[in-house]
Amino acid sequence: xxxxxxxxxxxxxxxxxxxxxxxxxxxxxxxxxxxxxxxxxxxxxxxxxxxxxxxxxxxxxxxxxxxxxxxxxxxxxxxxxxxxxxxxxxxxxxxxxxxxxxxxxxxxxxxxxxxxxxxxxxxxxxxxxxxxxxxxxxxxxxxxxxxxxxxxxxxxxxxxxxxxxxxxxxxxxxxxxxxxxxxxxxxxxxxxxxxxxxxxxxxxxxxxxxxxxxxxxxxxxxxxxxxxxxxxxxxxxxxxxxxxxxxxxxxxxxxxxxxxxxxxxxxxxxxxxxxxxxxxxxxxxxxxxxxxxxxxxxxxxxxxxxxxxxxxxxxxxxxxxxxxxxxxxxxxxxxxxxxxxxxxxxxxxxxxxx
Numbered sequence: 001x002x003x004x005x006x007x008x009x010x011x012x013x014x015x016x017x018x019x020x021x022x023x024x025x026x027x028x029x030x031x032x033x034x035x036x037x038x039x040x041x042x043x044x045x046x047x048x049x050x051x052x053x054x055x056x057x058x059x060x061x062x063x064x065x066x067x068x069x070x071x072x073x074x075x076x077x078x079x080x081x082x083x084x085x086x087x088x089x090x091x092x093x094x095x096x097x098x099x100x101x102x103x104x105x106x107x108x109x110x111x112x113x114x115x116x117x118x119x120x121x122x123x124x125x126x127x128x129x130x131x132x133x134x135x136x137x138x139x140x141x142x143x144x145x146x147x148x149x150x151x152x153x154x155x156x157x158x159x160x161x162x163x164x165x166x167x168x169x170x171x172x173x174x175x176x177x178x179x180x181x182x183x184x185x186x187x188x189x190x191x192x193x194x195x196x197x198x199x200x201x202x203x204x205x206x207x208x209x210x211x212x213x214x215x216x217x218x219x220x221x222x223x224x225x226x227x228x229x230x231x232x233x234x235x236x237x238x239x240x241x242x243x244x245x246x247x248x249x250x251x252x253x254x255x256x257x258x259x260x261x262x263x264x265x266x267x268x269x270x271x272x273x274x275x276x277x278x279x280x281x282x283x284x285x286x287x288x289x290x291x292x293x294x295x296x297x298x299x300x301x302x303x304x305x306x307x308x309x310x311x312x313x314x315x316x317x318x319x320x321x322x323x324x325x326x327x328x329x330x331x332x333x334x335x336x337x338x339x340x341x342x343x344x345x346x347x348x349x350x351x352x353x354x
Contacts, residue, residue, distance in 0.1 A: 061094035062256055066117035066243075067106040071099045072285040074275065074297035075213060075241060076119075078141065078315070080285070081278045082267025091259035099285070107133060110246060116253075117245050117260060121145065122238040122326055123174050123335075125345060130336055134247040137346035139261050139316030141268065142240030143308035144232040146301060147175055150200070150215055151207040153225035159234060163187040168200055168208035176209070177333050178236045213304075217296040238326045239318060240304070247344075254350070261316065261350040268315045271298070272306060314354035318346050 068076045079097055082088050088095035098115060100106055106118030111133045118135075122145070128135045149159065149167075156162060159179065166189045169176045179185060191199070193209055200208045201224055210216070212228055219226045232238070243264060250257050271278050275298035276291075283289045309317045323342050330336040 059092065061089065061092055063094045063096070064117065064256065064260065065096040065098055065115040066260070067098045067100060067104070067109050067115045067119065069100045069106055069119045069241065071101055072282045073289060074279065074282070074294050074301060075146070077271040077275060077278050077282065077298060078268025079264060080267070080281050081271040081274070082263045084278060084281045085267065085270055087263040087266045088260070091263040093256070093259055093263065107135065110135070110244065116249055116256070117243060119241050119243060121240060122242055122323070123330060125242055125244060126327055126330060126336060129340065129345065135244045136247050136250050137242045137244050137318060138250070138257060138350050139243040139264065140239035140241070140318045141243065141316065142301070142304050143310050144230060144304040145238050145240035146211045146213045146230070146304055147240070148210050148212045148228045148230045149179070149207050149234070150210040150226050150228040152204045153227045155205060156207070159183045159229055160185070162207055165189065166191050166203060166206040168193045168206065170209065173209070174330065174333070174335055175231050175236045177335065178329055179231070179234060181333065182235050213297040213300040214293065217293055236329065237322055239322065243316070258350040262352045265315045265352055268305065272302065314351060316351050318348055
């Protein structure tokens with residue numbers, strides 16, 4: 001399937017390893033499709049120091065780079081739509097999208113100034129800040145994170161029934177630490193998640209971490225009946241594919257941040273109704289992607305992106321309650337040492353008015 005999923009979606013998944021929390025090295029890979037590879041959408045550009053002026057004014061475009069959390073895929077559809085349809089250019093931005101992948105940390109790249117914007121999970125943002133990397137979330141693409149737990153159909157009615165069985169999961173994954181505590185999973189045999197679903201398929205009583213936008217499709221293609229729980233619905237409520245920048249960049253270039261966020265949201269609204277068109281663009285960047293799999297992913301992710309608070313407040317909206325709830329869970333688990341003022345962590349200021 002994809003070493004990526006855990007290693008991306010995967011490691012994206014297990015987005016926050018306890019080891020990472022201690023070592024200060026955040027590996028923000030994520031998202032992706034079955035072990036696929038991809039080329040970058042344009043060469044990396046140096047941080048832009050000019051202001052976004054809008055293409056119509058004739059002013060020089062501001063060069064900026066955004067790093068996604070895995071190779072190009074439907075979970076990044078709106079970003080690529082904004083690039084392909086010229087929304088970034090219209091906003092005065094000369095945009096480069098740098099795909100993530102194994103060992104690529106959007107957190108570190110943005111923190112070092114090699115890119116202005118990155119993409120990651122909500123818990124990664126909180127952990128980065130604790131580790132001295134002052135990131136700020138400026139939009140949440142997924143209202144509900146697509147991370148989940150997949151099992152063979154009919155085997156589980158409640159997650160607590162997983163006791164006594166195998167669970168394939170990334171070491172130290174924050175979501176798993178939460179689930180173990182919340183559902184008293186003290187008798188689960190934890191198995192290392194490698195990105196392969198072979199063992200899961202061969203073991204009808206086992207479960208595995210997944211992204212609900214991709215692995216169920218893989219199983220469907222193999223004729224394996226499965227079901228899944230969404231981690232968000234199990235109580236680990238975190239946003240997914242957060243767009244972020246640094247506190248310093250936000251303070252110095254609020255106009256560029258606003259232009260970036262508005263163009264990205266416009267791209268996502270376009271992708272919602274034109275995913276077939278943009279999926280072909282994604283495939284050009286990542287040839288290993290299959291159009292059928294992307295069509296599945298685009299449909300599966302739609303309610304996670306455009307539902308919830310996004311229905312009334314628009315794509316990217318973030319709730320203080322969700323951020324505070326996640327922060328409290330991580331503090332209770334000992335992953336975060338303390339709760340900082342949550343208003344420093346995120347802002348809806350740059351989202352377009354709906």
